[in-house]
Every structure is written in C-alpha cells, then in structure tokens.
Amino acid sequence: MIIKIFLTLFFAALIVLIVADILYELNLGYFATLVLKLGDDVLLLSFALLLISGMMFFSKQIAENLKRYFSATERAQRRAFFSIAQHRYLQQLLASKKQQILYFATLKKQALLHKNDKKQAALLAKAVLKELQRHKTHLSEIEFKNYRQAIKQAAAQQKIEVLLNLQQNISTFK
C-alpha cells in the first residue's frame, strides 16, 4: 500500500515538474516557480514516505527477531546447548586435572630420585677418593690430579656408573 502511494506521489511529482517546465517555457515565471515548489514538495514527500516505510519494515524485522530470540523455544534451546557445553567442559577438565596430578607426582618422584642420586654420588665419590689416596704412590702427580678431577666431575653430574668405572680402574693400580 505504501509503495503504491509512493509511486503515485512520485509520478505526480514528475508530472508537476513537467508542468512547471512547460509554464516556464510559456514565460509564466511566477506560476512556474509556484508549481516547481509544489513538485519539489511532492517529490520530497514521496521519498520521506519511502524512508519511513523502510524504517518501519526494519523495525518490524528487528522486533520479530527479538521476539523470536526471547521465545520459550529459543531459550530452552540455548539452555540445552549450554548444558551440553558444560558437560563437555567437565570431561575435558577431568582429563587436564588428572594430567596435572600425574605431572606433579612425577616431579615429586624425580625430586626424590635426584636427592638420593646426589647423596649416593657424594658417598661413592668420597669412597673412590679414599681409594685414590691409597694408590697415590702408584700414580704420577698429573694422573692423580686428573683422576681426582674426573671423580669430582662425575660426582657433580651424579654419574654413578662413571664413578664405579673409575673405582674399578683405580683398584687395579699396584
């Protein structure tokens, strides 16, 4: 209906403008100005009407969409989706928390092992150094220093196997 009125007004404005042009051609300037003003107003009115109808159309659309968004079905759907997401989140949370617990347990175990390794390496290094001291007479000063350095280095790096090999080597000196 609004479109129909718009079209009518639009064509009417065009006709009025043509009439104004004709009046201008006939040297009826005063009437031509009046008719031209009328044509302008009618054209403006038609476009204003179109604009208002467009705004009304969009407002109606927005209102309908809002109504739909807050409808009971949509609300229930959103609530269901939220619950599904929460369910999935809880499952993922469990997996990550389990990983976290296992990770901290591994760290604790490694700390215990490291502490024990350090203690044993220090004790073994002490024993090997004692053994080296006993065989000092069978070694040159440089060899003695090298062995002592190797023992200290292995103890610092907690290399028990290296210390055991050094002990075996030293015990063979006569």
Next chain:
Amino acid sequence: MSQLNSWLLSLFSVFHSAKTENLKWQQQHQHTQQQLKSAQILAEKALEIELKKRTVQLAHDIDLLTTENQTQLAMLKIKCQQDIKDYKQYLNSLDQLKLSIQKSYAHLPEAVAFTIHHHAKQLLNQMWEEENFQDKMQLEMQLLKFMTTVHEEARLFLEGNTIENLPEKTLALIQNKSH
C-alpha cells in the same frame, strides 16, 4: 494525454489483476495455511518440552559427572601420594640394603656395595616407569627377589653360616641381568 491515461489504466489493471490473483490464492489455501500455522505452533511447543526435558536430564548428568570427577580426582591424588610414599620407602630400603652389605662384608671394596645398590635402583626405576601391568609385576618380583637374596646372603655371612667371602648369588643376579 489520452495515451498516458490508457497506459496508466493498463498499469493499474495489471496491478489489480495481480492483487486479485493473490487474494484468490490466499482464499484457496487459507485452510492449509491455518493447518500449517497450528502445526508449527504445536511442533514448537513439542520441541520446547523436549528441550526442557533434555536440559533437566543434562543438569542431572552434570551433577553426577561433577561428583564422579571429584571422586576420581581424589582417588588419583591418594594413589599418587601412596605411590610417592612407596617410592620413598623403596629408596630407603635400598639405602638400608647397601648399609647391610657394607656392615656384613666389611672387607669388600665399597664399590661393590654401591654397584649392588645402583643395580637395585635401576630395577626400581624400570619397574616404576613400566606401564604394562604384567611387566611391572614381573619387575617388582625381580626386585624383591634381588633384595631378599642380598639380605639373606648378608645374614648368612654375618652368622658365619657360609664359606663364601663374596655375595656370590647377588653378583650372579647382576651378571645375569647385564648379559
């Protein structure tokens, strides 16, 4: 002017005929349209009820899952704490094992006691890191057998019930393992 008039009239007649057609179609399908509309309303209502039921069910499931998760996590935490405690005890036992050898076989070079201790610790770590339950059990048995052998030999030597100057059985076990 008359041509413009006739053109406008024909335009309006086209418009009116289209409108009449539309009205006729609306009249013909009014019943179907109403049926569809009521069917849509019913379907929406049914969907809403179904969704509400599903939400309630999901909320219940979430409650259950939360409780279950909390229990699982608490159990895992206790298990890990127990594992760490066991590991610490194992390490202490191995230290005791070494002291026992050193005490019993005073004449032995200290490296032997450390080798035995090192071997036992390797067994312990292998057992701890094994993920297959059967293999883990097997390694635990191996470790226990090793520790028992060491203690038994040390005890026999200390009591003077053996003629061997070395923990031969223990060393044999280490040899077997390394080959």
